[in-house]
Amino acid sequence: MADKKSTNMEIKKNNRNRVYRYIRESDVTSNPDISYDLKISLPTVTQNTKELIEKGLVRDAGKLKSTGGKRAAALSAVSDFKLAVGLDITRNHISLVLADLKGTLLKCDRMFLPFEHSEEYYLKLNALLEDFLRENKAERQRILGVGVSIPGIVNLKREEISYSHVLKLEAVPFAYISGFFSYPCYFLNDANAGAYAEGIYQKSIERFFYLSLSSTVGGGIYDESELVQGKEYRCGEVGHMTIMPNGAPCYCGKNGCLDVYCSSARLSEMAGGSLERFFQRLEEGEAEFTEAWDTYTSYLSIALDNIRMVLDCDIVIGGYVGGCIDKHMQDVRQKVAERNIFEKGGAFVKPCVFKFEAAALGAALSVIELYVAQI
Numbered sequence: 001m002a003d004k005k006s007t008n009m010e011i012k013k014n015n016r017n018r019v020y021r022y023i024r025e026s027d028v029t030s031n032p033d034i035s036y037d038l039k040i041s042l043p044t045v046t047q048n049t050k051e052l053i054e055k056g057l058v059r060d061a062g063k064l065k066s067t068g069g070k071r072a073a074a075l076s077a078v079s080d081f082k083l084a085v086g087l088d089i090t091r092n093h094i095s096l097v098l099a100d101l102k103g104t105l106l107k108c109d110r111m112f113l114p115f116e117h118s119e120e121y122y123l124k125l126n127a128l129l130e131d132f133l134r135e136n137k138a139e140r141q142r143i144l145g146v147g148v149s150i151p152g153i154v155n156l157k158r159e160e161i162s163y164s165h166v167l168k169l170e171a172v173p174f175a176y177i178s179g180f181f182s183y184p185c186y187f188l189n190d191a192n193a194g195a196y197a198e199g200i201y202q203k204s205i206e207r208f209f210y211l212s213l214s215s216t217v218g219g220g221i222y223d224e225s226e227l228v229q230g231k232e233y234r235c236g237e238v239g240h241m242t243i244m245p246n247g248a249p250c251y252c253g254k255n256g257c258l259d260v261y262c263s264s265a266r267l268s269e270m271a272g273g274s275l276e277r278f279f280q281r282l283e284e285g286e287a288e289f290t291e292a293w294d295t296y297t298s299y300l301s302i303a304l305d306n307i308r309m310v311l312d313c314d315i316v317i318g319g320y321v322g323g324c325i326d327k328h329m330q331d332v333r334q335k336v337a338e339r340n341i342f343e344k345g346g347a348f349v350k351p352c353v354f355k356f357e358a359a360a361l362g363a364a365l366s367v368i369e370l371y372v373a374q375i
């Protein structure tokens, strides 16, 4: 009897969740449309939308245009009913984004703030976050929490940042960092956060590898609406796979890592620290830049071919380089095709959709999804 009761409760909750997600994905909709598309009876749908309106998640948006019969009541999601913050921490900068329940990026700010594992740094970070929220009129009660993207191994089981070579961190409990903020914090590896942003609203892709080419190199596997984490939460850490035995030294202590050859810094440092300027000069056909791009894509193609061999799925190029790569995808695909022994061409390599602050956005979206999942 208890089992039957809990099953009924689950069905009820599942229906409400599906109804909410349907409304969230529509500009405006109506009870009959929801009922028809989700194959849930009209009385059940009507009861659910009534509850969602009472909670403040959905609003009555007047009447839909008539399609012949009686005009149905229009419904739409109150997207700013709750908001989430994304915070991306890198060696020298922080990015803050604000996203609503539809996953829309509302505001974004990037600041120079060199990382240090000190009370002073975290207090400063909290002050910047509070300023950011105040400037954007995001009231405290609407904030669900802060998704924190970190360039390092984020172990959800042990609730700690196990390592970050870039930030020089080892075994730092989430609670220590959360303690400086007045909102709940949710931690995520930066490449995983980028992968999450890329995958969460794309129903057409089932599985892909996200290669994050930013000031550090990392990766994440997105599979069926979830991130694949691995036994010790190190899945996808391709930045430190060796692509050049006895190659140039990496900050991790090894030699010849992919990170050494394919971080965005490899390109931006040639153009006074600006990746956009690098690509601009490449497009202007300057020999030095053409040569550097040729070397870069040669190393990149080794990594892409290896990843494809292991996972046999699409690879999305993300991170800072992914944000600028659209016009140059052909160069990359051509180099990959030369290495590929199983298929012609390199169409499985794709540029990312989210060109801007994907890690911070992905961290915010993961907080939104936690909330939406329990509606």
Ligand SMILES: [Zn+2]
Binding pocket: 239, 240, 250, 251, 252, 253, 254, 257, 259
């Ligand atoms: Zn390394």
